[in-house]
Amino acid sequence: MILHHQPMSAPSRFVRLLLAEYGVSAELREERPWERRAEFLALNPAGTLPVLVAEAGVPVCGAHPIAEYLDETRGVMARDRRLMPEYPLERAEVRRLVDWFILKLESDVLRALVRERIDKLHMPADRGGGAPDSGAMRAARANVRQHLRYLNWLAGTRDWLGAKSVSAADMAAGAAVSVLDYMGEIGWNEAPQARDWYSRVKSRPAFRPLLGDRVRGLTPVSHYADLDF
Numbered sequence: 001m002i003l004h005h006q007p008m009s010a011p012s013r014f015v016r017l018l019l020a021e022y023g024v025s026a027e028l029r030e031e032r033p034w035e036r037r038a039e040f041l042a043l044n045p046a047g048t049l050p051v052l053v054a055e056a057g058v059p060v061c062g063a064h065p066i067a068e069y070l071d072e073t074r075g076v077m078a079r080d081r082r083l084m085p086e087y088p089l090e091r092a093e094v095r096r097l098v099d100w101f102i103l104k105l106e107s108d109v110l111r112a113l114v115r116e117r118i119d120k121l122h123m124p125a126d127r128g129g130g131a132p133d134s135g136a137m138r139a140a141r142a143n144v145r146q147h148l149r150y151l152n153w154l155a156g157t158r159d160w161l162g163a164k165s166v167s168a169a170d171m172a173a174g175a176a177v178s179v180l181d182y183m184g185e186i187g188w189n190e191a192p193q194a195r196d197w198y199s200r201v202k203s204r205p206a207f208r209p210l211l212g213d214r215v216r217g218l219t220p221v222s223h224y225a226d227l228d229f
Contacts, residue, residue: 001026002053004040006033007213008114008182011063011102012050013175018067018168020206021083022074026052034119034127063102067168083171085163094162097154097169101176105147110179112140117183121217141185148191151177156193166204174201178210184221188229195229203227 003019003026005012019026031040033047043059044051052060052069060066075082084091116132123129151173154161162169177198180186188195201207211225223229 001055002029003027004029004031004043004049004051004053006031006049007215008118008179009049010106010110010172010176010179013178013210014063014098014102014172015050015052015066015070016210017171017175017206018070018083020209021081021171021204022070022078024070024074032122034123063172064098067098071168080165083166083168085165085167090163094167094169097162098172100150101169101172105176108143109140109147109185110176112136113183113185114179116140118215118218144180144185145187145190148186148194151197152191152194154194155191155197161197166201170197170201171206174198174207175210178202178207182213182220182224183218199227199229 001019001024003012003015005016005028007013007030016028031037031049031051033040033049036047040051041047043053044061046061048062050063050066052066054060054069060069071082071084075084084094112133116137120129120132160166160170161173177186177194181198202211214220
């Protein structure tokens with residue numbers, strides 16, 4: 001398999017975690033969507049990430065379709081390691097939280113911060129590169145605290161976020177939080193329950209490759225790869 005991704009894309013990181021949890025090997029190919037490469041657009045005309053080129057070279061586009069594909073082809077055989085719970089209502093809750101962290105948090109916070117703080121460093125001026133937009137970053141940062149409060153509530157009232165055991169909801173939240181943490185955008189002292197949950201999630205073997213990621217032009221906060229922080 002081949003995964004077209006961006007290192008600081010939460011949806012891409014979500015899929016990487018799912019692959020690792022299920023022990024599925026995939027070649028990682030970093031894609032810069034603003035380049036709009038013809039070969040990539042042939043795989044996904046929408047030009048969005050992630051894209052998993054699966055069996056027989058068939059592309060599966062988007063974090064949610066990829067997650068469902070992996071659950072149907074790998075999760076059903078994983079037994080107690082399956083990342084979707086058995087009962088329909090629990091599955092619905094896991095899917096709701098995956099939406100929350102991969103769609104809502106991405107829209108409210110991550111898209112702007114990653115674009116302004118990371119992507120613009122690598123984008124040519126004619127594709128949107130240049131100085132960061134302080135207004136866009138200010139608006140995104142205003143939303144971080146609300147999302148952190150919700151995560152702290154979830155972590156403080158449940159053993160795992162979406163089900164009785166670790167699930168795709170924890171992978172989605174971990175993927176999103178890891179990007180914010182890399183950029184130093186989280187005040188962990190304000191969310192001790194969320195910090196304890198994240199410490200457990202980032203201690204999983206599947207998380208190790210993400211903690212080794214680095215992007216040119218932005219060094220992670222000092223505790224980024226620390227399991228006890």
